[in-house]
Amino acid sequence: MTIFNEIRQLAQSTANDYLTRARHRGHPTVGYFCSYVPEEMIHAAGAVPYRMRAVGSEGTSLGDTYFSSANCSFVRRVLDKGLRGDFDFLDGIVFMNGCDHNRRLFDNWSYAHPDTGFNYMLFVPHGRSEACLAQYGNELAKLGRFLEERFDTELTAEKLWNSVALYNRKRALLQEIADSRRAAVVPISGTEFLSLMLAVSVVPVEDAIALLEQVLAELRAGRIHTGQAVLRLFVTGSCLEELSHLELLESAGAVVVADAICLGARYFELPVPVGGDPLAALGERYLRNLSCPRMMDDVAGRIAHVRERVSDFGADAVILEKLEFCSMMSGESYISSHELRKFDIPSITLTRELYGGGVGQLKTRIQAFYEKVINRS
Amino acid sequence: MELKPYEIIESVIAGARLGTKVLDRPHLAWLGVKAAAPLMFHREHRLNRASRFGFQKIGSSRWSPGELAAYKHDCIATLAFFQRVLDARDGREPLVWLGWPVPIEVASGFDDVAAFVPEAFMAIANMVGTDGHVACLEAVEREGISDDICAMDRISLGAYLLEQIPTPAAIVSVAHPCDASRTTSQLMEYISGAPAYTIDTAYTKEDADVALYSKNLFEAIAFLEDTLGRKYNWDKFRRMVAVLNEQNRYLNEITHMNQSIPSAGLSLGLQTAWGSKITGAGNPELVESARAMYNVGRFRLRYPQLRRKVEKFRIIVADMPIVFSEMSMLIEKTFGGVVVGDYIGDAIFPEIDMTSLETMMMGVARDRLYMGMVKQAHGAARETVDDLERQIEQFSADCVIQNGHQGCKHNRALQRIVKDVCRRHDIPILIMEADIFDKRVMSEAEIKRELTNFFVANGFAS
Numbered sequence A: 001m002t003i004f005n006e007i008r009q010l011a012q013s014t015a016n017d018y019l020t021r022a023r024h025r026g027h028p029t030v031g032y033f034c035s036y037v038p039e040e041m042i043h044a045a046g047a048v049p050y051r052m053r054a055v056g057s058e059g060t061s062l063g064d065t066y067f068s069s070a071n072c073s074f075v076r077r078v079l080d081k082g083l084r085g086d087f088d089f090l091d092g093i094v095f096m097n098g099c100d101h102n103r104r105l106f107d108n109w110s111y112a113h114p115d116t117g118f119n120y121m122l123f124v125p126h127g128r129s130e131a132c133l134a135q136y137g138n139e140l141a142k143l144g145r146f147l148e149e150r151f152d153t154e155l156t157a158e159k160l161w162n163s164v165a166l167y168n169r170k171r172a173l174l175q176e177i178a179d180s181r182r183a184a185v186v187p188i189s190g191t192e193f194l195s196l197m198l199a200v201s202v203v204p205v206e207d208a209i210a211l212l213e214q215v216l217a218e219l220r221a222g223r224i225h226t227g228q229a230v231l232r233l234f235v236t237g238s239c240l241e242e243l244s245h246l247e248l249l250e251s252a253g254a255v256v257v258a259d260a261i262c263l264g265a266r267y268f269e270l271p272v273p274v275g276g277d278p279l280a281a282l283g284e285r286y287l288r289n290l291s292c293p294r295m296m297d298d299v300a301g302r303i304a305h306v307r308e309r310v311s312d313f314g315a316d317a318v319i320l321e322k323l324e325f326c327s328m329m330s331g332e333s334y335i336s337s338h339e340l341r342k343f344d345i346p347s348i349t350l351t352r353e354l355y356g357g358g359v360g361q362l363k364t365r366i367q368a369f370y371e372k373v374i375n376r377s
Numbered sequence B: 001m002e003l004k005p006y007e008i009i010e011s012v013i014a015g016a017r018l019g020t021k022v023l024d025r026p027h028l029a030w031l032g033v034k035a036a037a038p039l040m041f042h043r044e045h046r047l048n049r050a051s052r053f054g055f056q057k058i059g060s061s062r063w064s065p066g067e068l069a070a071y072k073h074d075c076i077a078t079l080a081f082f083q084r085v086l087d088a089r090d091g092r093e094p095l096v097w098l099g100w101p102v103p104i105e106v107a108s109g110f111d112d113v114a115a116f117v118p119e120a121f122m123a124i125a126n127m128v129g130t131d132g133h134v135a136c137l138e139a140v141e142r143e144g145i146s147d148d149i150c151a152m153d154r155i156s157l158g159a160y161l162l163e164q165i166p167t168p169a170a171i172v173s174v175a176h177p178c179d180a181s182r183t184t185s186q187l188m189e190y191i192s193g194a195p196a197y198t199i200d201t202a203y204t205k206e207d208a209d210v211a212l213y214s215k216n217l218f219e220a221i222a223f224l225e226d227t228l229g230r231k232y233n234w235d236k237f238r239r240m241v242a243v244l245n246e247q248n249r250y251l252n253e254i255t256h257m258n259q260s261i262p263s264a265g266l267s268l269g270l271q272t273a274w275g276s277k278i279t280g281a282g283n284p285e286l287v288e289s290a291r292a293m294y295n296v297g298r299f300r301l302r303y304p305q306l307r308r309k310v311e312k313f314r315i316i317v318a319d320m321p322i323v324f325s326e327m328s329m330l331i332e333k334t335f336g337g338v339v340v341g342d343y344i345g346d347a348i349f350p351e352i353d354m355t356s357l358e359t360m361m362m363g364v365a366r367d368r369l370y371m372g373m374v375k376q377a378h379g380a381a382r383e384t385v386d387d388l389e390r391q392i393e394q395f396s397a398d399c400v401i402q403n404g405h406q407g408c409k410h411n412r413a414l415q416r417i418v419k420d421v422c423r424r425h426d427i428p429i430l431i432m433e434a435d436i437f438d439k440r441v442m443s444e445a446e447i448k449r450e451l452t453n454f455f456v457a458n459g460f461a462s
Helices: A003-011 A017-024 A037-046 A073-085 A100-112 A130-153 A157-182 A190-200 A205-220 A243-251 A277-290 A298-310 A329-342 A357-375 B007-022 B026-040 B050-056 B065-089 B118-124 B131-143 B151-161 B178-192 B207-228 B236-258 B268-282 B282-300 B304-308 B328-335 B355-367 B382-394 B417-427 B444-457
Strands: A029-032 A049-050 A091-095 A118-122 A229-238 A253-259 A318-325 A349-354 B096-099 B115-116 B170-174 B196-199 B315-319 B339-340 B399-402 B430-432
Touching: A003 A190, A003 A205, A003 B382, A017 A029, A017 A049, A017 A229, A029 A037, A037 A049, A037 A130, A037 A157, A037 A277, A073 A100, A073 A205, A091 A100, A100 A118, A100 A157, A100 B417, A118 A130, A130 A277, A130 B131, A130 B207, A157 A190, A157 A205, A157 A253, A157 A277, A190 A205, A190 A243, A190 A253, A205 A357, A229 A243, A229 A298, A229 A357, A243 A357, A243 B170, A243 B304, A253 A298, A277 A298, A298 A329, A298 B131, A298 B178, A318 A329, A318 A357, A329 A349, A329 B178, A349 A357, B007 B026, B007 B050, B007 B065, B007 B118, B026 B065, B026 B268, B050 B118, B118 B151, B118 B268, B131 B151, B151 B178, B170 B207, B178 B196, B196 B207, B207 B355, B236 B282, B236 B339, B236 B355, B268 B282, B282 B304, B315 B328, B315 B382, B328 B339, B328 B444, B399 B417, B399 B444, B417 B430, B430 B444
Parallel strands: A029 A049, A029 A091, A091 A118, A229 A253, A229 A318, A318 A349, B096 B115, B096 B170, B170 B196, B315 B339, B315 B399, B399 B430
Antiparallel strands: none
16 A cells, blocks of 8 residues: 555544554543644653544434534534544544533533543633733643543653654644645645644654655655646634545635645644743644734735745635634635735635535535636636 | 704603602602503503603502502612713713613722713613513624523613713723623624723622722722823722611611512512612612612501512512513512512621721722622532522522513523422423513513413412
């Protein structure tokens, strides 16, 4: 099996052999949501952090008995999978108040109580000020104490720095792979990159590094993406994990060259600064990393990031991805599209249900948008 | 509906001015309202469009002269608040926008700064008829902003787009209570271009969290001093907090009065107090209003036979009440059901420690964490669910109604848990699919139909 086939298989599975082997070595698996939960802390406690996803979801019928029709399809699908026992291999989950839907996912999960171990809620502030950083530091300390007690271990500075080094290495490798897409002929498509992200966020970090090194070796050997792309795209927005969706974007004649999504740049940009107190360093990195629309005081920073990357990666247009009922992305996409227009950067907001239908309609919109962008030049 | 610039605020000012005069003679006003009831009560139409909201605000002819007398003080506070906004528009002083859970004291403690809460439009847009809300919502829809955002927040945005709100000199926004308010704060800052300070809020009511909130409030005041080049009046702040404490004592008592059987029937008055507090906390008129309402409650508890005639069954509204058309008085008159408690009309506030500025600011922060909607919406589900359990027990509820507000994603996500709470207490629950601000989602007539079916099906009415 080639490395890309293996990655695709990992990306499309809920559980995997890497986790089973880690368990046999004495490392439990802890699920987590969102990009504001420091994996390093879970790793330093001796567990394998597992990024929760709805991959392989077959519907929402069980999730719908808890959530309403006004709640987003991500939480409904993930809870549905939880209730069907798909996540029974987990020893616990760290939830986070990423948004109202996710906040209530913790409540519904705790209430429905599927067999997934402990449920812990990490409260993350909605700003990046010094007061918020201090508050986040307190929350991380609480999480640390919880993990220590749960796994009967001590989160020493040495263990934390060791984890930081591993995760920084993983980030650096991902960054290098992502940067390779600056080239005129990209070595890896957006769909393949998302597969990679999905894969390396559900295996032990040591295995993730090995996989990424293999991928990088292939890219260095001159691999090129053979798809017929006329346009280069930048993708940003809320939760996006469907390979089929990126395939749809790319099969219509484009290639995704950069992004600002949770399973993308938000995950690997900015290493944890080394030195001093490890929890303070983690707080600094996670709270002040490339933000998502939940952070209230960084709209300008997010727009600046998009503009900078569009320019660096030679993107022709921006896709603003939004899940139905995502209030935060509703506001963000309005501001982004207006700001991008000022700089003559075409953009389109695509609203969808996670693993939802309407492919034909979406394809028509995408094709019309591409045509508009192509005709500008 | 075409709105002239500032038409809604000017209508509010005209209404409040009228209320201040007419309610000065509450018995006469009571007779007048009774006489107008046939034209106003059942539905909105051409003849009552501009006045029905005002009629509903003063109890839809169900209020006693005592309650009308209490409301006069709210009119005075409302008039002062909105007149100052228009004065600011005319350049007399700078205007500061505050996200609605931000304590108004942050801005009103300045002697020469006008404070405004854009979300006030959720309640006042009806002053020109229920199409006032729709006009604001349509303005946002024309702008291309998605309707995933709560209608309350979209109404504020729409009001600004339609020139119903003057442009601010500064904004203080807050990470409370939901995604919609967070994203709308960012939109308001973007559209107005005003400098902004964001308050991060507590996720629990524990001291450490409240201390963070309090610290943010001090920082917000410092931000306003720097941005506006004006000094905050801390003596005024002290006076406002003392007033707030006094108002809270009455509100706490009234909430307890509503728990008795029969209830004092003052939940609509408490809802009014909730709204008045957002725009006028610290205003002595609100103490007068609360005191007058308290006296009504005492009278009713002394003569329970009067309320027994009214109260056939007791309702908890586990949600914000419908705003575009007031329903509780209709339910009372038509079915004999009394709303004894709801999301916002349950006013239990801790006493504020007046020892120092720090303890006072902690108290103000905590006060707003106990305000309806913030109280239930922040943090974990237990904030909502425990509150509902407590209300069902303390208020001896016979049924629960949840309006199912479309914009309230976190509340909608708790419907299974809420249903199970009701099942445990063996009382029926109605969960609707209404939007409390947008009549286009579910009209007044449809809501009445759902309520009627629910009451009939559960034996509360025939």
